[in-house]
Amino acid sequence: MTHGKLAHRISAVRAVKWDIFCSVVDNFGDIGVTWRLAKQLVAEHNGVVRLWVDDVSAFARICPAADANADCQVQQGVAVHAWHEQWLDTDPADVVVEGFACHLPEAYIAAMAARERKPLWLNLEYLSAEEWVAGCHGLPSMQSNGLQKYFFFPGFSKDTGGLLREAALITERQAFQAAPAARPAFLRGLGVEPVAGARLISLFAYENPALSSWLEALAVNRQATQLLVPEGRILADVQAWVGGEQLRAGDCRVHGQLQINVLPFIEQSQYDRLLWSCDFNAVRGEDSFLRAQWAGRPMLWHIYSQEEGAHLDKLEAFLKRYIDGLSAPASEALLSLWRDWNSAQSVSKSWSLWLENAEELTVHAEKWCLEQASHTDLAAALVQFQQNWI
Structure with missing residues (x-):
């Protein structure tokens, strides 16, 4: 065996070291994805992973076991490091992932360049369904x-980087949804008593003036709706609609046919599991958007607004793909x-139109997922x- 082939085999056997950098720009999408x-x-590819986060407090919100003040901690096999402005010299990993075009420390880049065996440097881009993505x-x-x-x-076609999805995710989701006791048990674990016969909807979105029209439509619909609203930015709009009183986790308000649980x-x-439990999910950004799929x-996706309406092009690109096969x-x-x-x-008229086509749209959602x-x-x-690049 030649030295080159032997080196290739050794590199393929040993665990690959990964450095993933995340700058928390807004909300929890960036840290959620990374x-x-x-x-x-770590769990599926035997990777040795360091996650560098410039806002550990944001990380602790989505990982309650984490210490928001720790400079370094191990959570679920991942070494999570605080990414300080004052960078300390660190040996680069084999693969360096720059999350969403964040700027790596200059000293770290210099260390990458100084390595005899240069690291694989990847800029992980935001998810988009636009056609140009495959070419880039x-x-x-x-x-x-x-x-x-x-x-x-990342993307929705085979010639892109694919979508973030754990190996057993779909099987676990289908088993959960097939078990009659799973949904009520999960909801009660959150302090929510399911309303018999109600349509269950989750709401996680940015501030939106359209919300009041939707809540009014739900309140007068013939079928009862139970709306589950995790604490977040949209809650202020919900509060305004129910009369301005402050809402907190555990609160419940009933307006006509609509029950709101915070x-x-x-x-x-x-x-x-919340998404799996609901009949309809209003989501935002990237991470919850993908998990809803x-x-x-x-x-219903609330896309993150960008200057000059650039986000609307992304919205239309996804819709063009998603509606394929619908009547x-x-x-x-x-x-x-x-x-x-x-x-x-x-959205009062468009929601009424959606309800008329709910059965087909529900079947389509599962088909799209699979x-x-x-x-x-x-x-x-x-x-x-990474393996092809070696």
């Missing part, structure tokens, strides 16, 4: 110091609701990219 990825690389996925960018940085794009901010595995239930009435119902919600317009789950997941695609 934390899930870090856990999966995996492209290198030569840096002035001789390093190469590769652009890694939930505490919950960690990721609980949030997944894995729930196999109808959803014309169901397609129009979904498009109307999502567009009204994301343009802060009244289709996307047939593709290579993001963590596995990253590992394959």
Whole structure:
């Protein structure tokens, strides 16, 4: 065996070291995605992972076992480090993941360039369904110091980096939804008593003037609705609608056919189960948007607003993919609701139209989920990219 082949085999056998950098820009999407990825690389790919976070308090919100003041701690096999502005010299890992174009410390980049065996440097981009993503996925960018940085794009087609999904996720979700006692037991564990015969909806969104029209429509609908609202930014709009009184976790308000239950901010595995429990999920950003798809239930996405309406192009790109296979009435119902919600317009008419097509849209949600789950997941695609790069 040649020295080159032997070195390749040894590198393939030993555990790969990963450094994932996360700058918490807003909300919990960035840390939510990078934390899930870090856990999966450890659990499913034998990775040795350090997660560098510039706001450990945000990490502690989604990982209650974490110490918000610790400089270094191990959680679920991942070494979580506080990313301080004053950087301490650290040996770079084999693979360096720059979460969502955050800027790595200059000293760390210099250490990467000084290594005899250069690390694989990946810029993990935001999720988008836009067609240009496939053409840019995996492209290198030569840096002035001789390093190469590769652009890694998650996406909804086989020629992208795939979607973040744990290996057993769909099986676990389907088992949960098939067990009659699972949903009521989970809800009671959150302090919520299920309302018999009610449509169960979760609401996790940014502030939205369209909310009042939706709540009014739910309150007068023939079928009762139980709305589960985790503490977050949309809660202020809910408070305004119920009369302005402050709402806290554990509070319950009833208006006509609508019962509102306020939930505490919950960690990721609980949030997944909340999505699995509901008949319809209103979600936001990237992490909850993707987890709602894995729930196999109808959803409504509140995309993060960007300057000059750039987010609307991303919204339309996803809708174009998502409505494939729907009948014309169901397609129009979904498009109307999502567009009204994301343009802060009244959703009373579009929600009524959605309800008329609810059965088809529910079947479609599971079909979409299984289709996307047939593709290579993001963590596995990253590992394959690293192995091919060696």
